[in-house]
Amino acid sequence: xxxxxxxxxxxxxxxxxxxxxxxxxxxxxxxxxxxxxxxxxxxxxxxxxxxxxxxxxxxxxxxxxxxxxxxxxxxxxxxxxxxxxxxxxxxxxxxxxxxxxxxxxxxxxxxxxxxxxxxxxxxxxxxxxxxxxxxxxxxxxxxxxxxxxxxxxxxxxxxxxxxxxxxxxxxxxxxxxxxxxxxxxxxxxxxxxxxxxxxxxxxxxxxxxxxxxxxxxxxxxxxxxxxxxxxxxxxxxxxxxxxxxxxxxxxxxxxxxxxxxxxxxxxxxxxxxxxxxxxxxxxxxxxxxxxxxxxx
Amino acid sequence: xxxxxxxxxxxxxxxxxxxxxxxxxxxxxxxxxxxxxxxxxxxxxxxxxxxxxxxxxxxxxxxxxxxxxxxxxxxxxxxxxxxxxxxx
Amino acid sequence: xxxxxxxxxxxxxxxxxxxxxxxxxxxxxxxxxxxxxxxxxxxxxxxxxxxxxxxxxxxxxxxxxxxxxxxxxxxxxxxxxxxxxxxxxxxxxxxxxxxxxxxxxxxxxxxxxxxxxxxxxxxxxxxxxxxxxxxxxxxxxxxxxxxxxxxxxxxxxxxxxxxxxxxxxxxxxxxxxxxxxxxxxxxxxxxxxxxxxxxxxxxxxxxxxxxxxxxxxxxxxxxxxxxxxxxxxxxxxxxxxxxxxxxxxxxxxxxxxxxxxxxxxxxxxxxxxxxxxxxxxxxxxxxxxxxxxxxxxxxxxxxxxxxxxxxxxxxxxxxxxxxxxxxxxxxxxxxxxxxxxxxxxxxxxxxxxxxxxxxxxxxxxxxxxxxxxxxxxxxxxxxxx
Numbered sequence: 001x002x003x004x005x006x007x008x009x010x011x012x013x014x015x016x017x018x019x020x021x022x023x024x025x026x027x028x029x030x031x032x033x034x035x036x037x038x039x040x041x042x043x044x045x046x047x048x049x050x051x052x053x054x055x056x057x058x059x060x061x062x063x064x065x066x067x068x069x070x071x072x073x074x075x076x077x078x079x080x081x082x083x084x085x086x087x088x089x090x091x092x093x094x095x096x097x098x099x100x101x102x103x104x105x106x107x108x109x110x111x112x113x114x115x116x117x118x119x120x121x122x123x124x125x126x127x128x129x130x131x132x133x134x135x136x137x138x139x140x141x142x143x144x145x146x147x148x149x150x151x152x153x154x155x156x157x158x159x160x161x162x163x164x165x166x167x168x169x170x171x172x173x174x175x176x177x178x179x180x181x182x183x184x185x186x187x188x189x190x191x192x193x194x195x196x197x198x199x200x201x202x203x204x205x206x207x208x209x210x211x212x213x214x215x216x217x218x219x220x221x222x223x224x225x226x227x228x229x230x231x232x233x234x235x236x237x238x239x240x241x242x243x244x245x246x247x248x249x250x251x252x253x254x255x256x257x258x259x260x261x262x263x264x265x266x267x268x269x270x271x272x273x274x275x276x277x278x279x280x281x282x283x284x285x286x287x288x289x290x291x292x293x294x295x296x
Numbered sequence: 297x298x299x300x301x302x303x304x305x306x307x308x309x310x311x312x313x314x315x316x317x318x319x320x321x322x323x324x325x326x327x328x329x330x331x332x333x334x335x336x337x338x339x340x341x342x343x344x345x346x347x348x349x350x351x352x353x354x355x356x357x358x359x360x361x362x363x364x365x366x367x368x369x370x371x372x373x374x375x376x377x378x379x380x381x382x383x384x
Numbered sequence: 385x386x387x388x389x390x391x392x393x394x395x396x397x398x399x400x401x402x403x404x405x406x407x408x409x410x411x412x413x414x415x416x417x418x419x420x421x422x423x424x425x426x427x428x429x430x431x432x433x434x435x436x437x438x439x440x441x442x443x444x445x446x447x448x449x450x451x452x453x454x455x456x457x458x459x460x461x462x463x464x465x466x467x468x469x470x471x472x473x474x475x476x477x478x479x480x481x482x483x484x485x486x487x488x489x490x491x492x493x494x495x496x497x498x499x500x501x502x503x504x505x506x507x508x509x510x511x512x513x514x515x516x517x518x519x520x521x522x523x524x525x526x527x528x529x530x531x532x533x534x535x536x537x538x539x540x541x542x543x544x545x546x547x548x549x550x551x552x553x554x555x556x557x558x559x560x561x562x563x564x565x566x567x568x569x570x571x572x573x574x575x576x577x578x579x580x581x582x583x584x585x586x587x588x589x590x591x592x593x594x595x596x597x598x599x600x601x602x603x604x605x606x607x608x609x610x611x612x613x614x615x616x617x618x619x620x621x622x623x624x625x626x627x628x629x630x631x632x633x634x635x636x637x638x639x640x641x642x643x644x645x646x647x648x649x650x651x652x653x654x655x656x657x658x659x660x661x662x663x664x665x666x667x668x669x670x671x672x673x674x675x676x677x678x679x680x681x682x683x684x685x686x687x688x689x690x691x692x693x694x695x696x697x698x699x700x701x702x703x704x705x706x707x708x709x710x711x712x713x714x715x716x717x718x719x720x721x722x723x724x725x726x727x728x729x730x731x732x733x734x735x736x737x738x739x740x741x742x743x744x745x746x747x748x749x750x751x752x753x754x755x756x757x758x759x760x761x762x763x764x765x766x767x768x769x
Contacts (some may be wrong), residue, residue, distance in 0.1 A: 004338060011344045011359035012310035017318065024340040035585045039451070052599050053297070054313055055590035060300075060583040062454055062591040064477050068447035071439065075407060075451025075459070077584060078435035082406040089585050107447060110440025154342035169517060184338055210363075218364030221339060246365075288329035299602055301543060302454075302482040303593045304581060 002188040006030050011259020013056040014048040018226065019121045020207035022046055023173075024181035025094060028121055028205070030128035031191030037080075039073045042066035044130040045123065066126035067103040069093045070111035070120060077116045090195055091118035098128045100204075101164045112171040112200040119194040119201045122164070135214040138164040140232065141283060142276055144265045145212075149163050150266035153158060155276050160283060163206055169238045176200040177237035180206040183226025186235060193237075206233045214262020223291065226257040231284035235289045246291040254281050277289035311359075315342065319362035320381040327352050329376035336366035336377060385630060387561040390552060392523040395562045396488055397422030401432045401526045402570040403486075403534050406577075407452035409437040411445045413467040414500045415552035416490040420462055442467035442756050446474040446487070454591055456582030459487065464552055465492035472510070476656040477540055478545050479514030480607065481592050482535035484582075485545040486530060490552040491653065491704075493737040501738020502552045504653060508705040508713045515609050516546035516614050519652040523560045524631070525679070526550040531570055532625050532633055536617045537599040540580045543705070544610055548717045551654040554740070565629055573628055615683045623747075636680035637688045639665060647673030647750050648693050651702040652678045659702070662746035673750055678714065686696040686721040693722060699729040700753040702741075706733045711759060730758020739763060 008029040015022040021044055029036070037060040040046040046063050049056040073093050080086040100108065100122040108120065125143045127177045128134040135148040139157045144150045148157035171177045175197040177190040187205060194201035208224045210217040229231035229252050236246035255277065258264040267273045267280075288294050300306075325336075330353060337345040338366055344359035345366065355366070362363040390398075397419050400408075408427070410420040427436045433454075441447045442463050447460040463471065469490060470691025478485055489507045507517055518533060520526035526548065533546040543684040549558060551739045567682050580591060595603050619634045642648060649659050656677045664672045676692050678685070693699055699722065703712020708715065715731030722729060730753045745763060752758060 004334065007343055010307070010310045010492045011356065012313040012315060013342075013344050014315070015341060017341070017361035018365055023339050023365070026343050028354070036457070037583045038583065047594065049310070050590055050593040052303055052595045054302060054309040055305050055307060055593060056308040056310040057590050058588060060585060060591075062451070062583055063594075064447060064481065065473055068443065068450075068474060071444035071447030071455075072451035073446070074437060074439075075409060075448035075453070076436055076450075076455040078407045078409075078448065079452035079455035079457035079459075082433075083455075096372065106440055107444050108384075110444050113440070114437065120643040134418050161384045182338055201635050216364075218368040220341075220363075220365055222370050228377070285699055299599070299606055300589075301580065301606070302591060303480070303595055304589045304591050305593060307588055307590070368590060 002031050002192050006034060008034065008251045010056040010058060016211050016217065018210045020181050020209055020218045021125060022048065024187065024205050024207045024218065027181065027187050028038045028094060028183050028191050029129050030089065033247060033252055035088060036092050037076055039069045039076065039091070039093045041069035041095040041104055043096035043099050044095065045094060046072065047130055047149060061110045066283070068107050069095050069099065069104060071107040073118045074111045074114065076119050079135040086117060088284065093120040094117065095122055097122055097124040098124060098136040101137040101162045101238070105165070109171065112168055112173055115199050117198050119203065122204045123207040124204050125207050125212060127212050129209050129212045133247065134199050137278045141265060141280055145263070156266065156272065160289060165202065165238065168202045169241055172241065173202055173243055174240055175201040175205045175237065178223045180228055180234050182228065184233065190237060194264060208274055215260055221261045227286055230257045231293060232257065232287045234287045234293050236291045243291065246293050246296045249293055250295050251288060251293070254284050306345055314358045315331055315361050316358045319360060319382055321358065321362040321364060321365055321380055322360070322366070323355055323377050324359060325353060326376045331350055331374050333371065335369050335371065339369055340366055386565045387557050387560050387563055388566045390561050391554040391557060392469060392526060393418030393557065394422045395523050395527050395564060396530060397426060398564050399768055400460050401426050402430065402565065403531060403574060404458065404565055405458045405545065407435045407437065407448065407462070409445045409448035409452070409459065409573045410461045410463065411439050411467060413442070413464055415492060416462045416464045417555045418677050419488055419490065419558065429522055436501070442471040443474060449507045450474065450478050450481060450483060451483045451535070453485055454481070454583050454585070455578040458577035462488035462490070462550065463758060467492055468506045468510065469494060475510050475513045475515065478576060478744040483545055485541055485546055486533045486537060487545065488513065488530070489547045489549040490511060490556040490713045492552040493550050493656045495619045498736040502554050504549065504704040507547050510547070511682060511713060514544065514611060515682065516544055516611065518548050518680055519678065520548065520550040520555065521654060521656040521677060523555055523558070526555060527562055527564060528625065528629065528631055528633060531565070532621055534574055535621045536614055538577060539617050540579060542610055542613060542614050545579055550555045552727035554654045561608055567630060573625065574761050575745060601638040611683050615685060618680055629644040637686040637692055638677045638679060639692055640672045640677065642674030642676055642692060644672055645696055646672045647698045647700060647753055648676055648696040649700050649702060649746065650676045650678065650714065652714060655702055655706065655735065658741060658743060659746050662743040665743065666750065671750070684717050690725065691716060691719040693727065694725065696727060698757065699727055700749050701729060701731050702737045703731055703733050706736070728756065732758060732760065734762040
């Protein structure tokens with residue numbers, strides 16, 4: 001049961017003001033219930049919540065390395081199973097997009113192929129924020145990052161986001177979902193569903209990053225909603241390999257969402273880059289067609 | 297305090313770090329306008345908004361970083377939270 | 385004691401069964417495969433109640449062990465060579481997290497060039513990782529050191545992981561008579577795993593936090609002290625092992641005909657067997673040669689080594705590894721141990737990538753050492769150079 005009164009993440013952590021990830025983590029832990037062991041790979045969340053000895057975690061938590069959270073979770077699950085604790089205690093990974101879609105891919109794929117009983121939640125802020133906003137495989141098309149800068153010969157990141165939810169659905173995962181921290185009820189409901197589905201489940205949570213994307217921290221939820229409303233971040237779930245539901249929206253053009261963030265500023269200044277904006281709009285259109293999110 | 301073997305620690309110590317000192321703007325909550333919807337409490341990245349026994353909400357300025365998400369998300373018809381510049 | 389003729393890897397697998405790990409996580413790599421195949425069969429036949437995780441890589445193998453150990457289970461893994469190199473980051477991490485993981489290393493060379501054959505470059509490469517390192521001369525020692533390793537590692541005063549190294553193919557694939565202890569005896573010696581701390585919703589801890597400059601130095605210092613403390617634990621539990629099983633491992637180094645030796649050979653692993661045979665023959669010819677076998681390389685028993693070698697005239701170190709651009713790792717550390725003694729220490733890099741080392745080679749090395757020729761690759765095929 002989602003319990004909004006549960007607080008398993010303490011004040012005093014060092015996230016930026018207006019951090020989408022820390023807001024999401026609080027919501028996630030309301031969806032998981034208290035009997036959860038959390039694994040975090042290296043990343044923003046790990047660093048802002050656990051400088052020794054000032055941990056923000058009130059539930060068991062472990063960090064080992066950047067790329068092995070899924071394997072650590074596999075080992076915890078196996079041990080709990082052998083000790084007769086699995087079920088009473090659940091295993092959850094919360095990791096950033098770099099740790100998930102890039103460097104942690106081997107361990108993640110292995111764990112999902114083996115079908116360990118745990119949930120993996122990726123908080124997707126679309127770049128390596130902890131190290132200073134470098135491009136990851138989850139960085140969207142044309143986003144300016146410190147390693148995919150826009151310039152006279154560049155419009156920013158030249159590849160679309162890696163579609164990890166579909167990759168993990170193809171592993172035979174019983175439950176794969178996307179959601180956004182801007183939709184707390186949807187997020188908490190999906191977390192609860194994943195935690196109560198046996199097997200390896202995956203949720204990718206869109207978590208706007210005011211520092212990395214370039215917007216006022218007060219607007220984190222606003223930006224999150226704009227991403228969903230323009231179709232660049234479709235919220236759906238896949239049960240046993242089949243699309244089960246997708247959040248329907250009255251879709252708006254991508255322009256306003258992009259304009260609100262410094263990482264896309266080069267598409268509007270000095271002049272509107274119609275060709276590139278059309279390509280991004282096409283990504284949103286393809287998402288809409290693929291997941292059927294448009295309200296007719 | 298001896299080191300926790302394996303770099304371990306018990307819960308509770310992050311509260312030693314009073315992040316309220318980071319603040320540039322501070323929120324005030326007008327309890328006469330508040331409808332107790334709980335949105336601010338749910339979304340606050342710090343988790344520093346708590347509900348009191350009388351169901352009203354309180355912001356802990358020891359930890360509030362002043363991001364303003366609560367004021368922004370307080371429903372348009374309510375707008376019980378406003379942000380003000382810190383004067384130090 | 386009942387001796388059984390069995391392959392080294394199977395003897396190790398049967399011994400691991402007796403240690404009752406709850407989680408085994410390993411990835412196949414030559415020449416470690418027979419151990420993990422053996423354990424897979426043991427689990428499949430219900431002879432050991434364990435979760436056997438067939439992982440995607442060595443990196444995941446040791447990472448799974450970290451999770452399972454932190455959750456409070458006794459764990460086991462095995463690897464070698466490239467596999468150990470791949471899991472390198474996890475090796476350091478497991479030690480820093482102070483998890484009592486036992487891992488077999490069927491020692492093998494490191495590429496390039498690719499070589500599946502034996503030397504000890506792989507485990508030596510990890511000498512600074514904060515793991516304990518034990519080297520077996522024969523399969524009986526390999527068997528015994530696994531049991532002993534769990535006992536030492538799980539001591540709450542130690543809390544460290546350990547490599548039990550035994551030479552790939554030379555031991556892992558060789559059939560020898562071994563005494564596999566009884567299940568009751570091993571249970572009595574080891575007892576059930578009693579974790580110092582574990583991930584548990586009833587008593588939450590944060591595990592593996594990061595350390596700022598205010599704390600990091602002290603964490604490393606404490607880790608270093610624990611590795612040093614393990615020397616006492618080896619002596620204490622090695623003696624207790626001897627009392628229960630009849631084979632005493634109280635000593636971290638072991639002399640063979642060393643008391644009156646003029647020339648001392650220092651070596652680790654299976655090469656010690658060959659060396660002992662060569663010494664017997666040299667002794668018959670009147671040459672006073674002895675061996676100092678290093679069984680425990682981490683912690684490095686400097687004082688024991690200095691004491692054992694104090695009376696000799698010449699020291700010849702056999703290194704199945706090389707720190708390129710410097711010397712072999714064992715020689716470097718033996719020199720450090722003997723600093724101030726004025727005894728010459730000569731290093732011989734040999735047997736790399738499975739090159740055979742025979743009794744004749746040991747005799748030639750003694751001759752070279754007596755002549756003061758050393759610090760060299762031994763046994764090079766000059767026609768290839």
